[in-house]
Amino acid sequence: MADIVFGPVPSRRLGRSLGINNIPPPKRCSYSCIYCQLGGTKILTIERRQFYDTRILRKALSKKLSEVNEDDLDYITFVPDGEPTLDRSLSEHVKTIRELSDKPIAILTNSTLISVEDVRRDLMEFDLVSIKLDAASEEIWRKINRPHSSLNLREILDGVKIFRREFPGKLISETMLIDGVNSERSEIKRIADELSKIDPDKAYIAIPTRPPAENWVKPVDEEKLVESYEIFSESLGRDRVELLIGYEGAGFKIGRDPVRDLLSIATIHPIRLDYAHQILSKSIHDPDELIERLVNSGEMKLVKYRGRTFLVRRRREICED
Template identity: 30%
Template sequence: MRYNHIFGPVPSRRLGLSLGVDLVCHKTCTLDCIYCECGPTTNLTLKRKEYVPFDEVKAELTHYFENHPDPDYVTFSGSGEPTLSPDIGRIIDFIKEKKPKIRVAVLTNATLLSDPVVRKDLNRADLVMPSLDAVIPETFKKINRPAEQIDIHKVIDGLKTFAGSFQGELWLEVFILPGINDAKEELETLGAIIRDINPARVQLNTLDRPGAVAGLKPASKQDLDRVAEIIHAANVEIIARVKNLSSGDHISDEKMEAMVMETIHRRPCTVDDLTAALNLEKGNLEILMKRLILEDKVESVQQERGLFYQTIKEPL
């Protein structure tokens, strides 16, 4: 069975073996973050609607569960904001009924947590991982480029309300870009808000792949250590990259190509990223990427961390 709405599972630096569920069309989101590894938002919206059919997602999950070992997590993520789907609560319920021992995680930008219906939809998740990159309106608009109706103060209030009632774990991610959202005064305000939210973890992240805007620079380890000190919140950690895994069993060229194309369609990757994520031989991947370049299926972008591969976007 070909999967259109689920992907992986892939080794995750935070969640172990994670099966992804994508509930929106590429790239549908409430934000157009300058650092987004999925590229610029093409559908900037606050409208909750069925972007992909509920029955198709349910059928794919059913087939996967019946034919594969259980992953550590089923994770709602992918090519946009998963809470834009009004079916997310129903799909979480389905997973819990079908596979109660599998943990469910939701990656969200927190912009819809002010909606009590969204908060209810996420109640049965085991782990919710919201992001909060800025707390000052000017900085929020600069780094996250929100849909017009979004107000950062309302976002923060919704996040606090959700954190106060959610029974699962809450891990808050803060994405740092030097010179954009790392001013001392703003970080001090962010720290006070984080202490009010009181997440189980605060995870500092920075640029690892090409973002939606060219020329962005990642924060250094020293930059992130400084941020952690200023925020002064409990359980702050700097997220580490995935380490290389041992090579897996031999697979056909066709299957390898399909795995690679599915992965880099969602986010650009280096060969090392693909080696770790897909458990494939590095040498075979290098040969494959050269062929895909020659066949005009893939393009490469040189960044500070290396050569990133991505699918060639069709002109609008």
């Protein structure tokens, strides 16, 4: 059986997290996403049940906390091999964790069960909830997430909106972009419109960076990432949109290491070339030379979008979440 507590693991969204895997294998989920890094869903279900007695979690977490430096942790995060809200004991687990640690508790959910009142009540116990929204059209949703037959996209979206109104914690969203599946401009716009109604604290645009369940799945290219970032920003505001493309971020200022700093910024969002030039010229003599070097080395790419040129970091095959 997989460890119920693992890590710490680094994550750009959540810093350093201790992971809680509350859904034991075989993979049990209400979706069978084409890009899932865990492979196909073995048990496609929406039925909630108990998987672990909370005493097992208490024992495993106590042991782990005695081995790590808690000051180095940012979150304790439910990120299981499947959908964490299928666990009926979720709220009991959260209470147990709070008895053992004062670290904030997060959960990465596909949000499919959020229209159920009990599930919303359980999610209210968390400090941070990350929801998934890969499609806003029924047909594309079925294609990318391959949901359990009793799920309904409108009900899920309505459930998320109700939850948002009630939830005092931090709500973030993740949208995975798959080339040729949900990458049409019209669909990205629809997703952005839905997200603006949900009003997350932050909306992440992600691409698959680990082997997907279906080997034909391809991430969108840099041009599409820039386009999507701009569309999301129009709906949500630039400060609420970030890219998750497989790199660690490290702040926004250009400091003593301009190359590293520029790459860090471009990890999170595309940078307008004129803006990159402006901020680099404060600390280095020849920004053009540096930008050219980064483009020629393949670290960054110049992308034109609606008459402007952006610097965007090239994708690579590593993901932190």
